[in-house]
Amino acid sequence: MAAILAAEGSWGPGGLRGALRSSAGHNGAMAYFDDEENVLAYEQMAEGPGGAFLVATLEKHLAEGASVLELGMGPGRDLDRLLAAGYAAVGSDISAPFVERYRERGGRADCQVLDAVTIETFLRFDAVYSNKVIHHLNEADLVASLERQLAISNPNALFMHSFWRGDKVERHHGMLFTYWETEGLEAVLPGSLGIRASGRYSEIWEDDSLWVLFGPSSTVP
Numbered sequence: 001m002a003a004i005l006a007a008e009g010s011w012g013p014g015g016l017r018g019a020l021r022s023s024a025g026h027n028g029a030m031a032y033f034d035d036e037e038n039v040l041a042y043e044q045m046a047e048g049p050g051g052a053f054l055v056a057t058l059e060k061h062l063a064e065g066a067s068v069l070e071l072g073m074g075p076g077r078d079l080d081r082l083l084a085a086g087y088a089a090v091g092s093d094i095s096a097p098f099v100e101r102y103r104e105r106g107g108r109a110d111c112q113v114l115d116a117v118t119i120e121t122f123l124r125f126d127a128v129y130s131n132k133v134i135h136h137l138n139e140a141d142l143v144a145s146l147e148r149q150l151a152i153s154n155p156n157a158l159f160m161h162s163f164w165r166g167d168k169v170e171r172h173h174g175m176l177f178t179y180w181e182t183e184g185l186e187a188v189l190p191g192s193l194g195i196r197a198s199g200r201y202s203e204i205w206e207d208d209s210l211w212v213l214f215g216p217s218s219t220v221p
Helices: 002-008 017-022 025-032 036-045 050-059 077-084 096-104 139-151 182-188
Strands: 067-070 088-093 110-113 125-131 153-165 169-172 175-180 193-201 209-216
Touching: 050 077, 050 125, 050 153, 050 209, 067 077, 077 088, 077 125, 088 096, 096 110, 139 153, 139 182, 153 193, 175 182, 182 193, 182 209
Parallel strands: 067 088, 067 125, 088 110, 125 153, 153 175
Antiparallel strands: 153 209, 169 175, 193 209
């Protein structure tokens, strides 16, 4: 999603957190990326430094060979990075065109059409990963997604997600964009999850992004 924000050039910090509770953001993302023209446009813009940094960060916490589900794989660049890092990676996206185009290009990873909230799969994973994806969810859906991620994961699994950093809610092309700080995420986390590590990084502006590594509460100091 960095590509969409960069193209518009109209994003910055603010304070509209209350709107998050009633915004149906992931439905907007589904509609936008069901249009193959939007998928093609996004693929042309979606290369950035964030994915390589995030996968390298995950490698510091997750052993090689672990099974990883990526939510919101988009063109599959991070999915391929996860494979290259030695993970048994499975990709997913709510947009069938992204999944189909990855397969047509000969992508090596298994991939499925999955909703990031309901995540209807029988597979079990050692980690769940997303790069600027679950910021499209309203607060209730975010919590539901994290609870579902726990349900499809093996004991002591890890959950690595990135967000735009701040305290703001915006819409663009019908999609919800939610900015988070670590403290805000801690306040809404289900009791079964805690934050193991987090940090800032830069995509468009300095320190505009946040990565967070979640884990079961029993494993968080």
